[in-house]
Structures are given as structure tokens and as C-alpha cells.
Amino acid sequence: MSGGHAHGGHLPRDSPVHRLPPECKLLAAVAFLLVVVSTPRGWWPAYAGYAVLLAAVAGLARVPVGTVLRRTVVEVPFVLFAVAIPFVARGPRIEVLGLSVSRPGLESAGTILAKATLGVLTSILLVATTEQRALLAGLERLRLxxxxxxxxxxxxxxxxxxxxxxxxxxxxxxxxxxxxxxxxxxxxxxxxxxxxxxxxxxxxxxxxxxxxxRGYTGTMPAGPGAAAAPRSWAAVAVLPAAAGLVLAAVGTVLR
Amino acid sequence: MHVPDGFIDGPVSLGAGVVAAAAIGVALRGSRRELGDEKVAPLAGLVAAFVFAVQMLNFPVAAGTSGHLLGGVLAAVLVGPWTGVLCVAVVLLVQLFFADGGLTAYGVNVTCMAVATALVGWLVFRLALVVLPRRPGSVVPAAFLAALVSVPAAALAFTGIYALGGTADIPLGTLAAAMVGVHVLIGIGEAVITALVVSSVLAVRPDLVHGARGLVAARREAALRSAVTA
The missing domain is CATH 1.10.287 (Helix Hairpins)
Structure with a gap:
């Protein structure tokens, strides 16, 4: 696990993505990832499409690609785990570089790695564009x-x-x-x-x-604050909707 | 290690999210009993910060490798099982802000690492205290056993979730054996460190060890009785 980064990953900028209300970004990220997670095994073009969508968000948020990629190191322990899957999974075996691996296992490992990477990239973008305190306020507005x-x-x-x-x-x-x-x-x-x-x-x-x-009685005096405007919800809905379109398009081509 | 997105399928991830939400709801109520109503936020917050920080403390193992404490059972023994669940769940929530663990896998991570660890650990802890002699020192071996069992229990909980919603076709027997095998080793380290930390807190502030509450009071009463009769 990762230690020693209590400063968080916020990159202060003034971009349209940074300005969006945190609760909208949180829900959009979760909805986007639910589309990613529900994509069937081995639909590589769809994963590529999702990555392009995330790259577009990063561009819009003016978050440097290098910073995002450097932060994906949190995923490394999991990569080692995923690499083992083809060797232990069931199904017909094939030879890769002289090693016998399971064909569906190889496909699963690739799929899992792709989805996990998309997940990490989404989280990194969410955190880079939203202050931690704002994320907490967003969670409170989402009725946590x-x-x-x-x-x-x-x-x-x-x-x-x-x-x-x-x-x-x-x-x-x-x-x-x-x-x-x-x-x-x-x-x-x-x-x-x-x-x-x-x-x-x-x-x-x-x-x-x-x-x-100072008069504390069990609740914080500030409260959750104002609800997000419908316009913001419409703006963030673009990401999961685009992911859904990618999924549908790849589905019709592959079938 | 945290479960990322895409390892467990969508419906089971959501199901684990419901389990986690229910567990956090119960833990919030239980923690109010353990700490006192308006004390929950600052005290559980600081204990969560402790769990977060103690995971940065590296314990050397061998040949330059090192490991760190997971802290679920330690928190449960020190501040009570529900506050323990709550603190680990909050740590996992904040770790999401560091891209550690998948957003959609939060429920899976809470179910395995907070609920399974702290509750199974607490159960073992209470059972061990029934068998062990009734004195404060018994908390240390009980915490050892609890931590020892809790880590493979989390691995088994993960295997169970994987059996329902895993996305790779791995034979379950192989997965369970590998997961439990590795986590028994991790559990031994966790058990030794948990017992050492509990014994060190017990030595300086026995009143702060939630798991020793009845025992410390019983010892005080016994000492008082013998002083009065003498």
C-alpha cells in the first residue's frame, strides 16, 4: 500500500472541470466506472474509447499527462497479482514466450488490468481537480x-x-x-x-x-451548503453518457 | 492491498456496497455507545488518523523487505469493535482520495478489510478472553489470536465475494488456498505487532484499552477489597 502522501493529489487550476460541483464529479466518476466495470471481457476497443474520454477530461482540466501517469504507481502491487492470473486460470492453454498459460485467463488478466487502470486514472483525475475538503462536502450533499x-x-x-x-x-x-x-x-x-x-x-x-x-452539540454548524445547479449535472452526465455510447457502438460492431 | 475497479463485476460490487453501507450504519450507532454521543467525531477521527499513520510505520521482515500493520483488530481492541469498523472504513474512504482502491470496489474493500477483519477479530478476542484467566494481561494473547485469525478471515471474505462476482475463471480452491496461505503469513506478523502495541498501551494507559475495560475494573476492585480487609 501507499504511504507518505498525506498532502493529497490536488492540482490547483482554473478549468471548467475544476469549477464543477464536487458531488457532480463524484457521481459522474462512479457512473462512468460502473459502465467500465460492466463492459464484457475482451472488448479492447471499448477500453481504448474510455481511455480517450479520460484523456479528453484531462485535457479540459489542464492536468499534465505525465503527472497522471506517474501517479498510477499505486496500481503496481495489483499488476503483480494480475500477472499471475493466466497461470492459474482454467480453460484451453496456449504457449506465450514458451510458457503455458490459459487463454481465457490471459484475456481476463488483460481486461482486469485495463479496467483497474481506467479506475485509477479516473480517481487521479477526480482528486486532481477537486480539493479534499470539497470532496467531503460533496459526499455530505450526496446524503452520506x-x-x-x-x-x-x-x-x-x-x-x-x-x-x-x-x-x-x-x-x-x-x-x-x-x-x-x-x-x-x-x-x-x-x-x-x-x-x-x-x-x-x-x-x-x-x-x-x-x-x-465553543458550543459543539454533535452537529457541525456549517451544514452541507447549496445544491448543485441542473446545468452542472447536465455537464457531468456527458462523461458516463459518452462511455455508454462507446459501449453500445463497440457492442454492435463486435456482435 | 486494495481491490481495484473491474476485479469484481458490477452487480456484486453494488451488493457489497449495500452490505458496507448497512455495516457503517450499525457501526455509527455502536460507536456512539462506545465513545459517547458527541465524542464520536473527534475521537473516531483521531483514531482513524492513527490507523492511517500507523500503516506508514515500516516493520523490517527479512532481506530488506518490510511490512506494515493493517490495524483493524488493533483499533477494535483499543477503542471497541464498532469504532474499529468505522475507523477502518473512514481510512479506506480517504484512501480513495489518493486513488488507492477502486471507487466502485469501495464496498468490497469495506466488507473485507473493515467488517470481516474487525468483527471476526473481535469475536475471536471475546472468545479467547472467556478461556484465558480474568486479568488485564490476558488482553495481549487474546489480541494476538484475534489478529492472527482476522487477516485470513478477510482473505476468505474476499474469496467468497470473488466466488459470486469474480471476473476471471480461476478455480476457487486454488484462489482460496493461495489467498489464505499468503494471508496466514501476513496474519502472523499482524498478530505479533498487534500484541506488542496492545501490551505497550496496556502498560502506560490501561484505561484506554477498550478490550480490557471489565478486567482493569475487576482488578482495581480486587485490590481495593484486599486493601480494606488487610
């Missing part, structure tokens, strides 16, 4: 439980603080000549994790008291 959104907001607000706490503890350890080399380092590292928990919990109690002293 306000309490859940509050927890996520607190987590995001303090993630950097806690990560910095962890960093200071590491510097303290290392300045006492500690090097984490083998399993024997687990006990001191676990003590650090335990100390971190106590500090986090106590910080939570202090934050709670500070909130009470």
Missing part, C-alpha cells in the same frame, strides 16, 4: 451520514499532524542510534505505535473539549 463525513474530515485535518508526530518519533529513535534492520526492531517500533495511539487519543480528547467550549 454527516457523522461519517465529520470523522473523515477530522481524520484528514489531523493526518498531517499525526504523520509529523510519527516522523519526530522516528528522528528521536534514529538520533539514539536505532536502526530498524531485523525482526528484533519490532518491539521498539510497536512501543512507538502504542505511544502514538495514546497521543492520538489524548489529542482527540483535547479537541473534543475545545469543541465543547
Amino acid at each position: 451520514p454527516p457523522r461519517l463525513v465529520q470523522i473523515a474530515a477530522f481524520m484528514l485535518r489531523y493526518a498531517e499532524v499525526i504523520a509529523a508526530e510519527l516522523r519526530r518519533m522516528r528522528i528521536a529513535r534514529e538520533s539514539r542510534c536505532f536502526r530498524a534492520r531485523s525482526v528484533r526492531a519490532w518491539r521498539p517500533l510497536a512501543h512507538a505505535a502504542g505511544a502514538l495511539f495514546v497521543r492520538c487519543y489524548e489529542r482527540g480528547e483535547r479537541v473534543h473539549l475545545a469543541m465543547l467550549s
